[in-house]
Amino acid sequence: TWSSAGTEAYSIGGLFVADSAASVAPANSTFTFTATTTGKSITATNTLTFYNLAFSGAAGAWSIPGVSTTSNDLTISAGTLTLPAATIAVGGSFNTSGGTFIAQGGTVQFTATASGKSIRSGSSSFWNTLFSGVGGGWTYLDTNSTTSGTTTLTAGTLTLPTGVYAEGKSFDNQSGTVTANGGTLKMISTSTGQTIRLSGSSLANFAVAATGSFQFLDSYATTTGDVSLTFGTTTFPYAALTVGGSFANSAV
Numbered sequence: 001t002w003s004s005a006g007t008e009a010y011s012i013g014g015l016f017v018a019d020s021a022a023s024v025a026p027a028n029s030t031f032t033f034t035a036t037t038t039g040k041s042i043t044a045t046n047t048l049t050f051y052n053l054a055f056s057g058a059a060g061a062w063s064i065p066g067v068s069t070t071s072n073d074l075t076i077s078a079g080t081l082t083l084p085a086a087t088i089a090v091g092g093s094f095n096t097s098g099g100t101f102i103a104q105g106g107t108v109q110f111t112a113t114a115s116g117k118s119i120r121s122g123s124s125s126f127w128n129t130l131f132s133g134v135g136g137g138w139t140y141l142d143t144n145s146t147t148s149g150t151t152t153l154t155a156g157t158l159t160l161p162t163g164v165y166a167e168g169k170s171f172d173n174q175s176g177t178v179t180a181n182g183g184t185l186k187m188i189s190t191s192t193g194q195t196i197r198l199s200g201s202s203l204a205n206f207a208v209a210a211t212g213s214f215q216f217l218d219s220y221a222t223t224t225g226d227v228s229l230t231f232g233t234t235t236f237p238y239a240a241l242t243v244g245g246s247f248a249n250s251a252v
Helices: none
Strands: 009-012 016-018 030-033 040-044 048-050 052-055 061-063 067-070 074-076 080-082 087-090 094-096 100-102 107-110 117-120 128-131 137-140 145-147 151-153 157-159 164-167 171-173 177-179 184-187 194-197 205-208 213-216 220-223 227-229 233-235 240-243 247-249
Touching (some): 052 067
Parallel strands (some): 016 040, 048 067, 052 074, 067 087, 074 094, 080 100, 107 128, 117 137, 128 151, 145 164, 151 171, 171 194, 213 233, 220 240, 227 247
16 A cells, blocks of 8 residues: 555656555645656556646656546646546546646546535546535636536536536536536537436526537526527427527527
């Protein structure tokens, strides 16, 4: 077992390999990966939990199939990080201040149980995002951000970007709160069977900009701003859709 103490900091320039008998007890430490070449990885027979995990090597590239959880922050300031193809849980903030990440069809699960957490995707796109921390609060710092898969909120409060939040599949607020932040939820799927559930939260602007089909699962829904339909088929709530701005449908 690699046992850290307090807020110790470690800098690793190469691979991190943990065999079947190995584990990490991270305390409140930070592991920073600094490679400036590609082909680096974090691998483990049994997936590992870190506290803070950072990637800072200019031109570096890492894959992290051996990581299941960062209890606090995940930071990318340079290089390219390939996320796990399954699920990685992030207990704090996700900050792409530089560099890029590759979503690889996986899920980033945000598990914080406190407010004040942030998300910055930079020029990269998530695949699936899941917000599940009771009492958690997350704010997108990007003006625009894209989730190519599904966004699911089961707890906490999610504050969307001030510009466009491009949703590649379904947007499903099951039991949390969505703060629209004046932005636009734009549906961009070309597939049928996509859904939108707001569960009492209001959108600012809503747009459908692709040829898929989209259905509101709520009986009632509200946009305080505009609704714009340029492509596709949209099924609105069966009881009422309240629109605070303009309604434009050119998808005919």
